[in-house]
Amino acid sequence: KAGVTQTPRYLIKTRGQQVTLSCSPISGHRSVSWYQQTPGQGLQFLFEYFSETQRNKGNFPGRFSGRQFSNSRSEMNVSTLELGDSALYLCASSLGRVGNTEAFFGQGTRLTVV
Amino acid sequence: AQTVTQSQPEMSVQEAETVTLSCTYDTSESDYYLFWYKQPPSRQMILVIRQEAYKQQNATENRFSVNFQKAAKSFSLKISDSQLGDAAMYFCAYRETQGGSEKLVFGKGTKLTVNP
Numbered sequence: 001k002a003g004v005t006q007t008p009r010y011l012i013k014t015r016g017q018q019v020t021l022s023c024s025p026i027s028g029h030r031s032v033s034w035y036q037q038t039p040g041q042g043l044q045f046l047f048e049y050f051s052e053t054q055r056n057k058g059n060f061p062g063r064f065s066g067r068q069f070s071n072s073r074s075e076m077n078v079s080t081l082e083l084g085d086s087a088l089y090l091c092a093s094s095l096g097r098v099g100n101t102e103a104f105f106g107q108g109t110r111l112t113v114v
Numbered sequence: 115a116q117t118v119t120q121s122q123p124e125m126s127v128q129e130a131e132t133v134t135l136s137c138t139y140d141t142s143e144s145d146y147y148l149f150w151y152k153q154p155p156s157r158q159m160i161l162v163i164r165q166e167a168y169k170q171q172n173a174t175e176n177r178f179s180v181n182f183q184k185a186a187k188s189f190s191l192k193i194s195d196s197q198l199g200d201a202a203m204y205f206c207a208y209r210e211t212q213g214g215s216e217k218l219v220f221g222k223g224t225k226l227t228v229n230p
Binding site for chain 1: 156157158161219220221
């Protein structure tokens with residue numbers, strides 16, 4: 001069974017540009033969550049999508065957005081990039097059912113903003 | 115808001131010895147989940163062990179066990195017979211059971227070094 005796949009693995013962007021990151025969940029998983037990991041702030045929750053609907057959102061500016069497609073694949077978009085957006089972005093997928101607790105993570109996308 | 119605190123930024127242990135990583139959390143909920151995740155240099159987060167708050171029995175997974183103290187809001191991880199492959203960042207995480215959200219709240223992590 002294939003794991004969670006994130007693409008690309010590495011990205012270098014310039015301040016002011018926008019970027020789109022992709023996450024393909026494990027087959028059958030309907031929930032996809034996104035996290036930002038930085039040395040200073042640690043792991044912070046961005047948002048979660050379940051069956052194409054945003055179910056929860058973290059405390060990030062509106063420049064961060066996401067969506068989920070009917071096949072559960074999810075994309076995350078960051079517009080008007082700032083230097084502080086440099087981070088490892090992780091996505092996690094799960095069944096999303098009550099009582100089922102395990103989230104599986106991808107290897108992340110390392111975004112560098114210069 | 116729920117918070118998770120890991121007070122040990124770094125820990126080290128000799129191979130084959132036992133080490134305990136600390137975690138405390140703050141919540142007003144009575145039912146929730148707690149997790150320990152491992153993140154090796156490959157960056158992929160791997161679930162080590164989980165605990166459901168309504169279960170009084172401490173979870174165990176092979177060499178990994180937890181000491182869950184609900185009243186004290188403490189959730190420590192014990193690694194027995196440490197192996198070189200255990201070297202990684204370890205994150206404690208909290209998830210509420212209400213609302214159907216999969217949101218995890220993480221601590222800042224503990225870097226574990228295993229010395230041969």
